Amino acid sequence: MKHLLPVLTVVIALLAVWYIACIPMNVKEVLTTAERAGVPIDPPSAAERRDMGHLALVLRNTDALGGSWSQDRARLPSPHQITAELWKSTWEEEVNGRRGIVRSGSLSNRSLIYHGWITLSATFVGFLIGAGLGVLLAVGIVHSRVMDMSVMPWAIISQTIPIVALAPMIIVVLYSVGINGLIPKAIISAYLSFFPVVVGMVKGLRAPDHMQLDLLKTYNATKSQTFWKLRLPSSVPYLFTSLKIGIAASLVGAIVGELPVQRGGLGARMLGGSYYGQTEQIWAALFVAAGMAALLVWLIGWLEKRTLTRMGMLT
Amino acid sequence: MKTPVIQAKDLNLTFETNDGPVHALKGVNLDIQQGDFVSFIGPSGCGKTTFLRCIAGLETPTGGSLTVNGMSPDDARKARAYGYVFQAAGLYPWRTIGGNIRLPLEIMGYSKQKQAEQVQRTLELVDLAGFEKKFPWQLSGGMQQRASIARALAFDADILLMDEPFGALDEIVRDHLNAELLKLWDRTGKTVGFVTHSIPEAVFLSTKIVVMSPRPGRITDVIESTLPRERPLEIRDSKEFIEIAHRVREGLKAGSEV
Numbered sequence A: 001m002k003h004l005l006p007v008l009t010v011v012i013a014l015l016a017v018w019y020i021a022c023i024p025m026n027v028k029e030v031l032t033t034a035e036r037a038g039v040p041i042d043p044p045s046a047a048e049r050r051d052m053g054h055l056a057l058v059l060r061n062t063d064a065l066g067g068s069w070s071q072d073r074a075r076l077p078s079p080h081q082i083t084a085e086l087w088k089s090t091w092e093e094e095v096n097g098r099r100g101i102v103r104s105g106s107l108s109n110r111s112l113i114y115h116g117w118i119t120l121s122a123t124f125v126g127f128l129i130g131a132g133l134g135v136l137l138a139v140g141i142v143h144s145r146v147m148d149m150s151v152m153p154w155a156i157i158s159q160t161i162p163i164v165a166l167a168p169m170i171i172v173v174l175y176s177v178g179i180n181g182l183i184p185k186a187i188i189s190a191y192l193s194f195f196p197v198v199v200g201m202v203k204g205l206r207a208p209d210h211m212q213l214d215l216l217k218t219y220n221a222t223k224s225q226t227f228w229k230l231r232l233p234s235s236v237p238y239l240f241t242s243l244k245i246g247i248a249a250s251l252v253g254a255i256v257g258e259l260p261v262q263r264g265g266l267g268a269r270m271l272g273g274s275y276y277g278q279t280e281q282i283w284a285a286l287f288v289a290a291g292m293a294a295l296l297v298w299l300i301g302w303l304e305k306r307t308l309t310r311m312g313m314l315t
Numbered sequence B: 001m002k003t004p005v006i007q008a009k010d011l012n013l014t015f016e017t018n019d020g021p022v023h024a025l026k027g028v029n030l031d032i033q034q035g036d037f038v039s040f041i042g043p044s045g046c047g048k049t050t051f052l053r054c055i056a057g058l059e060t061p062t063g064g065s066l067t068v069n070g071m072s073p074d075d076a077r078k079a080r081a082y083g084y085v086f087q088a089a090g091l092y093p094w095r096t097i098g099g100n101i102r103l104p105l106e107i108m109g110y111s112k113q114k115q116a117e118q119v120q121r122t123l124e125l126v127d128l129a130g131f132e133k134k135f136p137w138q139l140s141g142g143m144q145q146r147a148s149i150a151r152a153l154a155f156d157a158d159i160l161l162m163d164e165p166f167g168a169l170d171e172i173v174r175d176h177l178n179a180e181l182l183k184l185w186d187r188t189g190k191t192v193g194f195v196t197h198s199i200p201e202a203v204f205l206s207t208k209i210v211v212m213s214p215r216p217g218r219i220t221d222v223i224e225s226t227l228p229r230e231r232p233l234e235i236r237d238s239k240e241f242i243e244i245a246h247r248v249r250e251g252l253k254a255g256s257e258v
């Protein structure tokens, strides 16, 4: 609770900056709307205004800027407009809407709950594949010199390819062999999340020092005993740290995978919003994505705390 | 005369490093009998740790011969002939004290019931009964080191090798643990190899004191203690004790003058 005040201060400051930024960002559209409503604008010619700077327009028309925070399709919608859009595309749509779950029995394809769920399910599947693969690769890398030499460079190279360039290719290739829907997105998501898990897990499995390994040698312990009794437990804190990064990367991967195919999901909502100038829709989807990322990372953090407490490693 | 438990003949170990060879051990000859308490003392870098690790089969000598229980050190290690106590307690933070002591027993495939018995017995041996369920961070440094000794004792090896086990502890705790260790040795009849750089500690504990000197690491003197087996802490003020300590100090001095 002691964090509440600082966090609140930052939030209020951000909101203030946002509201102020709305004025110059939206000034052209706001002035055009005001002009139509009969307010005199300086300069009166739209052509002249087009070439002027945003700030200059603001300074010359201080009386006509009342619409800065309610402009339709604003370049920068104000926070309360986005909040209204969030409300409209979640509660309103599902509870009161014709297509909502209350009246139709299934989630509306216009609601962010529906799209958020699509993204979330791809994120989960992708994360499970990515984290599982990451752990397996790490175990291989730690135990086999050949794998250490061969897998690690490829893992690093794989992350230097921009995912936005790779995602459409993965989707097209998989589509051509008849795989579509959730799986291609999950694969892109796994592609992004396996890497931090490999790196963290390799570090964790190698965390035991010489002395601890020598101790097991004095017991004549086997490799698998060393793994289960020493390496694996030592790696748990490292694993959770990389899982936090991994699940956030998974979410990004799922969203990127939704951009090329307009078949639902937060990524589709964002791109769709930009096609039609629905900035509020973009922002609303963005906030849902950010909220989901925060929730997922928090969830892993909670699991981490519980696990480490049970292991006796958190004092 | 019985055959020695540990026998080193003209033992050599040279580490090949980037700065050239390091003669960690050169021409080491030593017999350790069943039930001996042998201390290795000498300045830092004289090969005490290296010699102990050779006995444990953790380091391979480059010359000479070394037998433990009549076997090669590596075979002795595989036969679990010794318990090893490192300078740091090195307890697993995710295991309780009992769980840490159980570790070697699990690895060696003891039955659940036998594990529980051994843990109880060794906890009592090191005076930690009642701490089985505690985690290492809940114990003081001295208690952690006692737990690590219990871990080395749990599987009833005849030999106990200790590398400066009390080096990181303050003197009061150390005195106490030394007295405890002597009692433990007396009760169990184990053969102990003990590395230290403290003269009073070596004299107080040992039946045999091995004085070593560096560059190259070698044995300069082996002192058979004339102190009785029963040793109260006050024995350190006796004339006999002071005489032995003096001889150790002379041995160390002679080694460093070469």
Ligand SMILES: Nc1ncnc2c1ncn2[C@@H]1O[C@H](COP(=O)(O)OP(=O)(O)O)[C@@H](O)[C@H]1O
Binding pocket: B015, B016, B017, B022, B023, B024, B042, B043, B044, B045, B046, B047, B048, B049, B050, B051, B217
């Ligand atoms: N693994 C190693 N590689 C190279 N040199 C080593 C290694 N271990 C020990 N040495 C060297 O061998 C000598 C003896 O070391 P050590 O046995 O640790 O001495 P002590 O325990 O008496 O302080 C030192 O000079 C040390 O630097």
Ligand SMILES: [Mg+2]
Binding pocket: B048, B049, B050
């Ligand atoms: Mg040493």
